[in-house]
Amino acid sequence: MSIDTVSPSLFPRLEPLLARVNKPIQYVGGEVNSVTKEWADTSVRWALMYPDAYEVGQPNQGVAILYEILNERDWILAERTYSVWPDLAALMRQHGLPQFTLDNHRAVGDFDVFGLSFATELGYTNMLGALDLAGIPLHAADRREHDPIVLAGGHAAFNPEPIATFIDAAVLGDGEQASLDVSEIIRAWKAEGRPEGRDGLLHRLAASGLVYVPRFYDVDYLPDGRIQRVVPNRAGVPFRVAKHTLMDLDAWPYPKRPLVPLAETVHERYSVEIFRGCTRGCRFCQAGMITRPVRERSIDTIGAMVAEGLASTGLEEVGLLSLSSADHSEIAPITKQLADRYEGTNVSLSLPSTRVDAFNIDLANELSRNGRRSGLTFAPEGGSERMRKVINKMVSEEDLINTVAAAFGNGWRQVKLYFMCGLPTETDEDVLAIADLAARVIETGRAVSGSRDIRCTVSIGGFVPKPHTPFQWAGQASPETIDHRLGLLRDKIRADRRYGRAIGMRYHDGKPGQIEGLLSRGDRRIGAVIEAVYRDGGMFDGWSEHFSYERWVRCAETALADTGVDLEWYTTREREYREVLPWDHLDSGLDRDWLWEDWQDALDDTEVEDCRWTPCYDCGVCPQLNTAIQIGPTGRSLIPITPL
Amino acid sequence: MTPRQPPEQQAPPVQKLRIRYAKTGRARFASHRDFSRAFERALRRAGVPMAYSSGFSPHPRISYANASPTGAATDAEYLEIGLARAVDPGQLRNELNAALPDGLVLQDVVEAGPGSLADGLTASVWEIDLGPVPGDVLAGAVAGVLVSETLPVQRMTKTGMRDFDARPAILALAVIGEGTLRLLVEHQAPLVRPDDVVQALTRIEPACQSGQPAMFHRRYQGSWDGQVLLDPFNGEPLVLT
Structure with missing residues (x-):
């Protein structure tokens, strides 16, 4: 989250690795209708992720809409990133290359917001994979001042509790206006010299009612394991966080110019x-x-x-x-x-x-x-x-x-x-x-x-x-x-x-x-189960050839033991x-x-x-x-x- | 409407154009299938009046020849398109170039001459960049290749690992710079690709491996008359630079 240093393109370092992986075209970007902006010309920067492989994530309508709406503002930059298959991920680790965006091959960790759209809960382990590869601490509590705000959206965000440990915030409902409102708050906070740091920003976002910030809510449990109550632990945050509803879809005709992939995708x-x-x-x-x-x-x-x-x-x-x-x-x-x-x-x-x-x-x-x-x-x-x-x-x-x-x-x-x-x-x-x-x-x-x-x-x-x-x-x-x-x-x-x-x-x-x-x-x-599965090598759970039921059951037993x-x-x-x-x-x-x-x-x-x-x-x-x-x-x- | 009735026949093309195009930069990672999808969409964005094949699922008339392997850069890919209405080749080139993604560029567009496009494409000139390999090591390996009677290499194909001799297809091989080679190779079956030649070089001299993946760049394609490479569009000898 730095506005002073320009995030450099990682492509020259990535390029030699691409010759050694399957379907390299999915990592190069440059699609028709993709947007290129100068880092220094913008004040709020989003890395948008659909947490699955490019061929599944690229056609996603939600990410396509936000990509256009955010990039239409000259002061906002939005770039995209997708899950990296294990062959390239191993090479990237070996060569010290972090999770990158496709548009300009910038490090995801350099952005202000790392926004993930969850159409399904089976993308949770892929989020951990991307955070890990990006060099961003998995636990929100461990994040440093310069790390992006990790923001979850999409239908699965209507119960983000299983990923509460890993995300900084969640947006419920339609993202068109909400993503712009979040951007405005970040812009103002930066312009004021980032008062109270990361915590100050999260508090502003939570107090506005725009997003749900799990860390500002405590969960108590009954002796039998059921939840006793969920209450705010911070003054000024709402007891309940409401979803966003976009009215008048005719005023928001997006996507107008969706990206045309070079690689083959599931919906063309x-x-x-x-x-x-x-x-x-x-x-x-x-x-x-x-x-x-x-x-x-x-x-x-x-x-x-x-x-x-x-x-x-x-x-x-x-x-x-x-x-x-x-x-x-x-x-x-x-x-x-x-x-x-x-x-x-x-x-x-x-x-x-x-x-x-x-x-x-x-x-x-x-x-x-x-x-x-x-x-x-x-x-x-x-x-x-x-x-x-x-x-x-x-x-x-x-x-x-x-x-x-x-x-x-x-x-x-x-x-x-x-x-x-x-x-x-x-x-x-x-x-x-x-x-x-x-x-x-x-x-x-x-x-x-x-x-x-x-x-x-x-x-x-x-x-x-x-x-x-x-x-x-x-x-x-x-x-x-x-x-x-x-x-x-x-x-x-x-x-x-x-x-x-x-x-x-x-x-x-x-x-x-x-x-x-x-x-x-x-x-x-459940966060501990997801983390255990990820640490045991589990990712791409939406793919039957990668999904391991046995691993989930085993990790659930260990992680929930107490x-x-x-x-x-x-x-x-x-x-x-x-x-x-x-x-x-x-x-x-x-x-x-x-x-x-x-x-x-x-x-x-x-x-x-x-x-x-x-x-x-x-x-x-x-x-x-x-x-x-x-x-x-x-x-x-x-x-x-x-x-x- | 009665289903299952074959749709009406499409008219034959009014004009056939042959195109030489380049695939460089990050677009070199596009596979041939990726390219053909992108090209067809660019044709539609540019409003090119394509002729279509007949049948239940009409396709624009495009024939591709000798696609480069995924990951190789190229200045010399060729294809032929059939049009429903005659257009100016220069204008078509400009409009398509405006519609194509970065790294895909049409270089030459001409009216199709007699004979098939593939007949004019019997050999290729490749540049191979092996990375930092000492000059004497590379020169020795190249000399080794040229004096060999046979060069057995292996490649994984759809039907499994296949052994073949790469030597007969190699017409010329020379060092042209640090770690860089120029290869003239004849198109035979099975097609000998530049990575097969790198494999042969490495068998002769393992130090030809620099640790970096080799980069391949097709510079020319044409027909080999036993002496020189001829331009597939005009039959003139190609000037290799």
Whole structure:
């Protein structure tokens, strides 16, 4: 955190090492639309990290948005850094080279803020790897005046307690305005001569309510291991820290000019977020709960973003993103008019959507005018009608069958269905119902299309209870339970002589889900487990070839030995209403009693409607955070332009 | 709409252009696949009227020839593109250069002549920088290579470790500076690459290893007529500098 010395480029020292590593292109930067600024011309400098390999991290929408917004200010510099694979990391250690940014190959330790975006808890060990390689002490308490402020954001930051030891602060919610506000505070603090040093800055940030600074809160435990209370230990910091909510997405049309990678990445498309938030009320869905209320982008902003994004990147694929894209109030005109605009070009449009109704087929037809109709994806999530009521995924079996009938009647030949296993109250029969559903899909498809060339793939993930959802109190199913039920389902599909061969089944075993569950609902004591795993060589936990369940279990046993709690206590144990949850002092806007009532409704198989079309059901977000649902329709339409 | 019906045939290209391009600086770490993605996106950003292949998934008509290995710098990569509408080659070069990322530069763009592009690319001139290697050591190793009848080398290929003789492809090899060599190599199957030649040198004289990874730079490509290297665009002898 120095403004006097210019951080030099490490590239001349890195370059000879690159000849000796796998896929060196991921470390060189210089992508189209990347930004280069002089160090000395800026007063607040961010190193932004998505804590995974470049091929996964580069397409991340959150980092792309912040990179543009911060760099648009002439006094702010933002550069990017990603996890370094073990081959290069070993060479860097050998040659004394620290974690670097891609844009100008500067040392991450030279920046004011080291901001990490956590889409998943499985990135925690990669954060430790980056801190270590950067030469920044792992523990926030050990950091020196010149070390960057380590700031966590993203969905996982809604319970940052497991990484409380390692981060200086966390930002909850939308980062656009919040990152600028944090920058302003740092600028002012520096201009005043850094009063009271690092601690003074953290106190300013905490007192402003912008960020959560874990060290300013003490956690006390009951003799049985539950949390007794979490209270501030410093005057002037709030008892609860609230999330940030960006209103008017049309005023923030980012990313406008996303980076175009030279290296191959997992998503090579220009993505436009068509709305943020979701009020469908699926009880398992943390994203839907913590991003409320629904805020739509208007049709003309979307049209302008697509046109500019394609022109500035040269990409050919456009993704219209959101948590449930078909729910946009003007989705029909948006898809039709974009399809009109790009008809006859090689631009393809995709709508990752999960709604199961015939309307969806109309949209899918619009987006596939070139005649390529291979597969459609739906997410009933629960196999039985009862299960879907528990999770509030309001799709009847008839809805699903009518939808796939419409799909097969329109020339689609393959349907992919997403489900979860290990949901609260689930029995073996609920999971076996997936096989019946898939068989009915094939039966319907053959009847409607008159062809036997029909496929249905069921893709099943293990359910992980998440903070700030009605299922935050639920006991997670053990890996053994999940593996047992998936085994039964596999056998049943195999035994189906009429339809079994047309049904594909994709799933993972239940072990990674248990570790994700530990990290999702963990408290500060979990930090020792994460550190032990990292010190034992654990990183890249999102990659099955690197993830070691055995290591996590072993490290959890050792690190939690004196606490009276263990892996099962954090995962398979159901919580009671009165228990203080590790994230109760972090405010997602959701009323705790509403969440509890919704949890009770789930246990009674009672559904709740979407508040966009029915009266408010008092989840608490709008009044608590002084926000409101922003939806259309605007009634406006896209001007037909001739694209290149 | 009936699915599964093959889409309409695309018209053949109206114009074919051949391009020589350079890949230097940090872009040398781009693999051939990385380059082709970046090039196709640059074509779209620059609005080049590409001709497309027919089929369900039409691709812009681009043919690549003899890609350099990842990590090597090059001034002499070649490709050919097919266009749906005739354009001025000089203007295309300028507009594409403005759209390409740092380190990727189109040097020459010409109308395609007769014959295939690959026929004009039968040999390459490489510069090999081994780092600090004593001059006499290097001279001895080069002499050793040139007097050898065979130079057995090994390389890991997709099908496993493969043994082959690197000697027949080496047309010339000389020391041109401290730790620096110039290699003229004929394109044969299997293709002898500059790192194969470094391996042969190191077998003869282990002190050729400086501790730094060798850097490779393709300076020229052309057709070898037994005497000189000819420019693939105009058939004139290349002036090697």
